[in-house]
Amino acid sequence: MDLQRLGQAPLLAAALAVMAACGVPPSAPRENAPATASSAPQTPPAMVEAPTAQPLLLEIVGADGARLSGDPAVGARLYRALCQSCHAIAPGLNGTGPSLHGVVGRAAGAVPGFAYSEANQNSGLIWTQETLFAYLERPQAMMPGTTMVFSGINQPQRRADLIAYLSQQSD
Numbered sequence: 446m447d448l449q450r451l452g453q454a455p456l457l458a459a460a461l462a463v464m465a466a467c468g469v470p471p472s473a474p475r476e477n478a479p480a481t482a483s484s485a486p487q488t489p490p491a492m493v494e495a496p497t498a499q500p501l502l503l504e505i506v507g508a509d510g511a512r513l514s515g516d517p518a519v520g521a522r523l524y525r526a527l528c529q530s531c532h533a534i535a536p537g538l539n540g541t542g543p544s545l546h547g548v549v550g551r552a553a554g555a556v557p558g559f560a561y562s563e564a565n566q567n568s569g570l571i572w573t574q575e576t577l578f579a580y581l582e583r584p585q586a587m588m589p590g591t592t593m594v595f596s597g598i599n600q601p602q603r604r605a606d607l608i609a610y611l612s613q614q615s616d
């Protein structure tokens with residue numbers, strides 16, 4: 446059901462959101478520009494904020510072979526309900542768990558000043574969208590010995606929504 450809402454338009458918007466998140470401005474399709482375009486004022490395209498309400502296309506392939514997308518706004522709500530009691534999203538703020546600011550793309554066990562378990566510290570994992578997707582389903586199964594006391598999230602779409610949110614928390 447969740448995958449049915451993935452029409453072309455949201456996918457395009459998600460792709461643009463990814464580009465915006467990476468700081469790559471979407472460039473105008475030059476080959477289609479009319480000949481007079483060169484005389485037009487060279488104003489840069491307006492900087493559009495990442496449309497956080499739009500689904501974000503993720504680097505995670507679902508059971509049906511299609512890439513998942515996640516809704517960061519839903520993910521933010523899930524984060525507040527399930528993670529915030531132990532994890533701050535602000536940089537440099539550790540609680541029961543380490544800050545999750547910028548977690549997507551960083552090595553496991555890398556937050557300064559947080560006393561990780563050996564299991565986490567020595568896991569050799571990089572927290573990509575895909576490894577987070579597996580970890581958050583059942584943390585203790587993927588990382589035996591972790592001190593994160595959290596049973597996991599069964600629903601793939603919920604994990605995707607959370608990861609979409611986490612992916613945006615890196616500025």
Ligand code: HEC
Nearest residue numbers: 527528531541542553554555561562565591592593594595
């Ligand atoms: C009961 C407290 C608690 C809750 C709730 C919790 N965590 Fe954790 N989390 C921890 C602890 C403690 C660690 C450190 C684990 C270790 O060192 O083995 C951790 C580690 C992590 C890590 C690895 C971080 C790193 O720098 O390697 C990620 C990612 C993570 N948690 C994500 C989440 C997300 C997302 C949620 C919500 C769905 C969540 N956690 C809920 C306590 C919690």
